[in-house]
Amino acid sequence: MVAVRYETAFKLYPYEKVPEQQSQPVRHPVVIVGGGPVGLALALDLGQKGTPALVLDDHDGAGLGSKAICFAKRTLDIAHRLGASADMVDKGVVWNVGKVFHGDGNLFEFNLLPENGHRHPAFINLQQPYFERFLVERINAAKAEGCDIEIRGRNLVTDVVQHDDHVVVSVDTPDGPYTLEADWLVACDGARSPVRDMMGLDFAGRVFEDNFLIADVKMKADFPTERWFWFEPPFKDSGQSALLHKQPDDIWRIDFQLGWDIDREKEMNPERIRARVDAMLSSQTGTVPDYELFWTSIYTFQCRRMEKFRHNRIFFAGDSAHQVSPFGARGANSGVQDAENLAWKLDLVLKGAAPESLLDTYSTERGFGADENILNSSRATDFMTPKSEISKIFRNAVLDLARDHAFARPMVNSGRLSVPCVYDGFPNFAKDGLQAPDVSRPGAPCPDAPVENGFLLDHLSRGFVLLSLGDVAVGDLDTPVHHLHIADPSPELRARYLGDQAQAVYLIRPDQHVVGRWSGFDAAEIQAAMQIALGKA
Template sequence: MTNKKRIEAHDIVIVGGGPVGLAAAVEFSNLGIKTILLETSDSFSDGSRAICWSQRTLEIMDRSGAATKMLEKGVTWNQGRVYLKHHEIYNFDLQMETDLKMPAFINLQQYYVEEFLESHLRGKKLTDIRRLNEVDDISITENKTALLSVITPNEKYEINAKYVIAADGVNSFLRKRLGLETKGKKFEEKFLITDIHVKEPYPMERRFWFDPIFHKGQSALLHVQPDNILRIDLQLGVNADPKIESNPTRVQSRIQKMLGENIDFDIQWISVYSFSCKRMDRFVHEPVFFVGDAAHVVSPFGARGGNGGIQDIDNLVWKLASVLKGLAPKSLLKSYDLERVPAADENILNSSRSTDFMTPKNEASKEFREAVFLLSKNMPFARKLVNSGRLSSPHSYHNSFLNSKDDPAFIGKGPIPGSASLDAVLGLKSTEVWLLDYLGREFCCLVFVNDSILSSKRFEEFRKFVKTLNPQMNLVMVSRAIISKNMRATVLVDKSGKCFNKWSAIPGSVYLIRPDQHIATRWKNYPELENLEQAFKKALGHCEGK
């Protein structure tokens, strides 16, 4: 008698236990959705791999409750310096605003991020993390579910999944097994990447060199990580031999020239790589959704890889959760492609432009770069053309069918529909608080108010109507002054007026905000209740194409 293969059934299976897969599990757990996470390895990532985590990523992690340990351990940096040979061309500060909760960037090794996310998940108890569980086959059933074949050291079993999140990286097995591919450009240029440990701390800033005296004719990048670890990237050229260039003695010599003879260091990790800028034609192949490097790849310059993947799951998870809970139609899931494919294109474009500037391929490109360098010494406008990697920023879904028409009364000022919400420091009693913390993980109406509005019959009708909407909508109110009326709801105080200015708001302005804190639409003055309801339904995918 033969033993039958065990078959499990689950709503959500995540394949891949890197930062993107783990972050997806965290997002689902916060929305009360159980998941199975399958990971081939039995440990966290080798080497530090991704290290730069953007403000937007930190805001997403913070909303999920997973940012605290990252901030405590990570190296915060806002400043960068760009050099030509040994002369500084310019420096920049990525965070001129002081009223933001999250820094512009932190540097934190990928294995720490994975450790912190997994620890957070274990506290939630809604994710079954299965290490040493390798997917060795996938097929789509007649019912449009995914049948996964999983092999472990002790057994082989199957999972029938309503939805699969493919977070299995640049060499995605799921993508290949389904006969899908990424298309784009492969760059032949080779780079040395190494992490080294130094005894003395370095300034907390990004440094980039064009044609440095320690590495003539090439480029170099230095980032500071926790534990006195430096990440160094050195351009090697097209014809470099990876085996020769990864020799520890050769790497030791190169790094010594860069840091100086008086700096002692130990090499932690070495790799020689080239890269591609590619993506899949589309990321949705129901019931499989591709995220992160499984869906799109870019160069490491600009920190758009890992951060782009986190924004993928931020966009996708609330939509899948809404469909699973019966709160939204399946048509909502189409918006993942329509919103995140353009985001990938934006990242690929910026990544490709950075690479082309670093490694000009023809005489015209070389002459352009030399002219930019020459002008940048005295002309501030030219410094913006010096491209050492355009750093990751949130994509605006301004063309999404989930948005409603913008109110022309804003005359284009403030965050438009599709944009990510803007943070601001506000007051609550005697405490400073942050706006994004109050917008939360549900749909939200952000209303700018004053005493007169709060006392009006129209506002009371508006507030009661918001409470009737399904799924539940959060109501957040911001006033320029402390409200004299005894309110049964929280009113945040914007004494400085900066929040009103950022959002181009007046008393009576209303913003409809999605669970991923992107703006669905806005009104300069109170909308009619039927208009609010229609915009709400549209943001849930009920009015596709309308």
């Protein structure tokens, strides 16, 4: 990626010297390398569960520029569990509707959350620096409440060495180097992961022969808060596709597809960028409003992943483990799901409540999620940029049909937008014991729904939860689990969890994925499901 130099948007964790720099190496339960959305979410999740977390970041805060901007409902649900979503939604631009254009014609529009009964929208647009700032503010509040979370800015990790029961981490600072130790280390240090390079690990996949220009434009404009995507846009020098998103603070994100054989230095010339932006704006409004180029960058599509996300005592999460194109908003959103998946497993293993083998399920489950995202991202890229004349004829035929025929619209791929991963058929989930809606089947993340005193997900954040619905009697279990009973489910809760059934019992993991569900209470079945969820079976 070619981009402007790093500048700090928010100085969130300025460098401070710590006593550890002049002492023998100190052992930490979990050390996280990287203070982006994934590393911060992981640290906050661990700290609130009672497991100390130390974050090392080579800068002192969030960088300038939008980077990730689309945060999905599942990410907001996770952030809400961590206590950070309210500020994000208040600041963000809420949207559920997208429009797809071909040339100067409007093909169709779609609504990503047409049903009621959810706390959060399908998406908000929020610049990544704000997302990081709100996580850090919540971390500071959690520390005041007694959580053991520390972020060290301008602490550059220069080497990692694994031993049987710990990792030795070498760190450089403005006051010189020092060494610390970690029971477990998590690399959340981005697509160019220095930790991955230090370990000599592969990052395999496809690099697509295309370049895209990002322009963050600050202006007053009357465009609606929708996702607009053009195939073969009508404005001059716009390439094969373009994308327009509104962000907070009167910032508009514009993407132009430039092609493969380009002069990057020439394309990054502000006057050339302004000519493209002028052409887009004048084609939509007839005039060019005053605007400022706030941030610009050129990127290529890359769909890559590591073979394994766990290497003994070192884990990889987010872009350090997998990388996809930004169309579909699958990068940061899947990374936050990585953090949630890993946090509860590390916490239980460190507390001796689960065997170390449970940590292997992080790699298998989130590797599956990465494969799903890479498949969707690759398909979107191939549709947006046909690789042969026949492919282009097919693509354009689909676009022509989609204008008037609804059956063709699901075949139009302008980036399948991020949805949560469902772990169908994975060994740490029980067989489905209830004929109920697929949306709440074993392996799926719990869909939200209104309950008498708020929303369901508010009550599913206490470790493992046994949820009973309707007139069902629940007995005692040998395994500690929080019991939530809802005798009279709301219509939305009934539609998502019961369907035609009168009653049900659900076992739910700490990351709010359904372990198993049954038509009634069976202590032996539920305890067996708990054992397999903990990796003990």
